Amino acid sequence: MTRSANLGFPRVGLHRELKKAQESYWKGDIDAAALHAVAKDLRARHWKLQQDAGIEVIPSNDFAYYDHVLDTSILVGAIPPRFVDITDPDQLYFGMARGTAAAPAMEMTKWFDTNYHFIVPELHEGQTFALNAAKPLAHYNEAKALGIDTRPVIVGPVTFLSLAKAKDEGLDTLDLIDQLIPVYADLLRQLAAAGAQWVQIDEPVLVLDLSDKQKSAFKKAYAALGKAGPKLLLTTYFGALLDNTELAATLPVAGLHIDLVRAPEQLDAVLAALPGDKVLSVGVVDGRNIWRTNLDTAFGFVARAWDKLGPDRLEIAPSCSLLHSPVDLDGETNLDAELKSWLAFAKQKLNEIAALTLAQKQGRGAAKLAFDASAAAAAAHKASPRIHKAAVKARSAEAIKLDRISGFLARRDKQRARFNLPSYPTTTIGSFPQTKEVREARAAFKKGLLDATGYDAFLEKETENTIRIQEEIGLDVLVHGEFERNDMVEYFGEQLDGFAFTKNGWVQSYGSRCVKPPVIFGDVSRPSAMTVRWSAFAASLTDRPMKGMLTGPVTILQWSFVRVDQPRSETCRQIGLAIRDEVVDLEKAGIGIIQIDEPALREGLPLRQRDWDAYLRWAVDCFRLSASGVEDDTQIHTHMCYAEFNDIMPAIAEMDADVISIETSRSAMELLEAFRDFKYPNEIGPGVWDIHSPRVPDQADMEVLMHKAAEGIPADQLWVNPDCGLKTRGWPEVKASLVNLVNAAKALRA
Numbered sequence: 001m002t003r004s005a006n007l008g009f010p011r012v013g014l015h016r017e018l019k020k021a022q023e024s025y026w027k028g029d030i031d032a033a034a035l036h037a038v039a040k041d042l043r044a045r046h047w048k049l050q051q052d053a054g055i056e057v058i059p060s061n062d063f064a065y066y067d068h069v070l071d072t073s074i075l076v077g078a079i080p081p082r083f084v085d086i087t088d089p090d091q092l093y094f095g096m097a098r099g100t101a102a103a104p105a106m107e108m109t110k111w112f113d114t115n116y117h118f119i120v121p122e123l124h125e126g127q128t129f130a131l132n133a134a135k136p137l138a139h140y141n142e143a144k145a146l147g148i149d150t151r152p153v154i155v156g157p158v159t160f161l162s163l164a165k166a167k168d169e170g171l172d173t174l175d176l177i178d179q180l181i182p183v184y185a186d187l188l189r190q191l192a193a194a195g196a197q198w199v200q201i202d203e204p205v206l207v208l209d210l211s212d213k214q215k216s217a218f219k220k221a222y223a224a225l226g227k228a229g230p231k232l233l234l235t236t237y238f239g240a241l242l243d244n245t246e247l248a249a250t251l252p253v254a255g256l257h258i259d260l261v262r263a264p265e266q267l268d269a270v271l272a273a274l275p276g277d278k279v280l281s282v283g284v285v286d287g288r289n290i291w292r293t294n295l296d297t298a299f300g301f302v303a304r305a306w307d308k309l310g311p312d313r314l315e316i317a318p319s320c321s322l323l324h325s326p327v328d329l330d331g332e333t334n335l336d337a338e339l340k341s342w343l344a345f346a347k348q349k350l351n352e353i354a355a356l357t358l359a360q361k362q363g364r365g366a367a368k369l370a371f372d373a374s375a376a377a378a379a380a381h382k383a384s385p386r387i388h389k390a391a392v393k394a395r396s397a398e399a400i401k402l403d404r405i406s407g408f409l410a411r412r413d414k415q416r417a418r419f420n421l422p423s424y425p426t427t428t429i430g431s432f433p434q435t436k437e438v439r440e441a442r443a444a445f446k447k448g449l450l451d452a453t454g455y456d457a458f459l460e461k462e463t464e465n466t467i468r469i470q471e472e473i474g475l476d477v478l479v480h481g482e483f484e485r486n487d488m489v490e491y492f493g494e495q496l497d498g499f500a501f502t503k504n505g506w507v508q509s510y511g512s513r514c515v516k517p518p519v520i521f522g523d524v525s526r527p528s529a530m531t532v533r534w535s536a537f538a539a540s541l542t543d544r545p546m547k548g549m550l551t552g553p554v555t556i557l558q559w560s561f562v563r564v565d566q567p568r569s570e571t572c573r574q575i576g577l578a579i580r581d582e583v584v585d586l587e588k589a590g591i592g593i594i595q596i597d598e599p600a601l602r603e604g605l606p607l608r609q610r611d612w613d614a615y616l617r618w619a620v621d622c623f624r625l626s627a628s629g630v631e632d633d634t635q636i637h638t639h640m641c642y643a644e645f646n647d648i649m650p651a652i653a654e655m656d657a658d659v660i661s662i663e664t665s666r667s668a669m670e671l672l673e674a675f676r677d678f679k680y681p682n683e684i685g686p687g688v689w690d691i692h693s694p695r696v697p698d699q700a701d702m703e704v705l706m707h708k709a710a711e712g713i714p715a716d717q718l719w720v721n722p723d724c725g726l727k728t729r730g731w732p733e734v735k736a737s738l739v740n741l742v743n744a745a746k747a748l749r750a
């Protein structure tokens with residue numbers, strides 16, 4: 001019979017219980033046993049929730065304390081040499097993720113085109129693997145003890161090797177497939193021995209442009225793994241299989257999962273290619289967005305697959321793991337009923353899957369209530385006047401010049417005359433520590449325990465204090481610290497029309513860090529200035545240049561749940577216009593340096609290269625739209641982090657920011673090679689302090705990094721700064737690190 005299935009559930013808990021326990025453990029407030037107990041409780045609760053929703057195939061091993069790719073490194077024994085002496089498994093695990101006093105953390109990068117970050121596996125020449133199956137086995141048995149026979153989830157070997165980084169020159173990680181296959185085969189045998197009938201093996205690289213080597217690695221791996229024991233569901237998501245359809249459909253496994261939300265057009269090709277004995281799992285409920293599924297549309301796909309395959313070869317599932325969805329819409333008491341009726345979180349998505357499965361098994365009448373409610377919500381959504389605003393659409397349709405008044409060199413001269421900064425100018429990326437006091441004051445203000453005047457006075461005091469600290473340390477371009485901001489996207493979304501906010505719509509970003517993406521449901525506009533009050537106040541307290549801080553349109557788009565009833569490019573343009581107005585208002589208020597952060601520009605890149613140009617065109621244009629309304633002597637900065645920029649350098653240059661600061665320290669300045677090789681024309685601040693690690697960098701280390709940068713980039717183009725905002729760090733390490741940073745800049749000038 002057709003089965004309802006899930007591919008993965010959010011880990012952190014409705015109230016971010018996991019985050020809180022982890023952070024307490026890291027601080028030493030609770031021990032490992034207490035952390036494990038919280039995690040075990042969450043797993044039990046989530047398995048039960050899925051069971052109660054009517055899901056027949058429930059995953060295990062989708063839980064990870066920090067990241068499932070890090071878990072895979074542990075699973076196959078790929079421990080970087082600098083960590084091998086750590087014997088305690090928890091210390092080893094979190095040490096690899098976060099770094100230790102003796103060893104820097106492993107690199108982190110985005111999981112495909114999501115805002116989830118994974119820990120990049122590190123592989124060496126002569127790499128060996130050794131199975132450590134403790135976690136998948138324990139979690140499988142844990143669920144079984146609760147009466148739930150789960151389908152364990154693992155990251156497949158080709159995806160693992162494809163995402164891994166070769167730490168030795170000349171090593172191609174895919175060459176390690178022969179060593180890796182026996183480890184996976186052993187794992188599958190052990191899972192089968194424990195009772196697992198099926199294993200979900202995620203190979204999302206199948207939706208990318210694959211090399212011949214990757215293709216042959218797939219054939220080799222699955223020839224062995226297909227007969228290792230349990231039935232395998234080969235899972236693909238985030239895109240279409242396209243030219244990999246034949247490969248994916250014919251690998252010797254028992255089932256294939258495809259994403260029909262991102263790539264509905266691939267159904268017919270997959271149905272045609274699928275051999276007669278295979279199960280197809282159709283991902284028809286969006287695992288990555290929060291819109292309610294149109295059950296009629298989704299059922300159309302189910303029916304087409306059923307026509308071809310019959311009932312015994314069909315599974316109905318979300319498009320991908322629900323990891324990227326918030327947990328439960330029910331508790332969202334701040335959203336009005338109309339808006340709520342358009343949404344679905346993980347729990348509601350599971351109900352949709354159950355309703356579709358029921359309708360397939362017993363006819364649509366059996367799920368009439370769910371289908372009727374879905375149809376009513378879809379009709380109401382389409383007709384709602386809250387979504388379409390004629391004035392916004394009209395302005396967006398106007399032609400607006402995207403170029404600055406003059407070219408970069410002419411602007412640079414005017415900016416140098418205006419600001420008179422030393423060589424190797426120092427600055428920070430914007431935010432300063434969001435301490436317990438800052439969070440408590442915000443919470444008290446939100447709860448009404450602190451009035452607006454009191455909160456404002458608190459923020460003024462924090463801002464002034466931060467300015468004095470920056471002056472004392474000797475930074476050249478100051479920031480106000482962003483104490484009034486909760487989140488770099490939410491803060492803007494809250495002040496823009498067309499956005500809505502959830503109370504508990506948390507989604508994991510990396511490790512214990514969660515974000516609460518705004519919901520962009522309607523046309524976007526800016527009713528009034530958003531940041532001028534705090535930037536102008538901060539500027540009034542100091543003679544040094546104050547940098548205004550904004551989040552760019554592409555990043556606001558990328559880190560929100562975006563409406564699907566118009567192209568993303570159109571929504572982004574509307575946001576770009578709102579940011580443009582803010583930039584102009586900051587300039588009018590005397591703020592001469594304005595940073596428009598675009599850390600998410602790279603992650604918005606389509607997964608297939610053939611789609612890149614179209615995306616980069618509109619994304620770069622939206623940035624330029626936001627930045628081009630100012631005079632030449634206003635200096636526009638941008639900031640980007642955690643991405644490979646090498647392949648999009650021309651687009652970054654086309655953004656034409658006067659200064660770009662980039663994350664580089666964690667990947668040892670490799671990114672700078674790209675800037676050097678490309679001869680990046682404008683100014684660059686390579687991050688010399690990895691702020692995601694609690695380690696205070698030495699002055700000497702930072703000098704070494706800057707010397708390395710200066711080898712290829714003219715010194716008069718270089719800035720010195722941390723690699724990201726400082727909101728997650730504590731004041732003592734921030735002060736110590738910035739003192740070292742300023743001293744490094746002084747040494748460089750000398």
Ligand SMILES: [Zn+2]
Nearest residue numbers: 641723724725
């Ligand atoms: Zn950053």
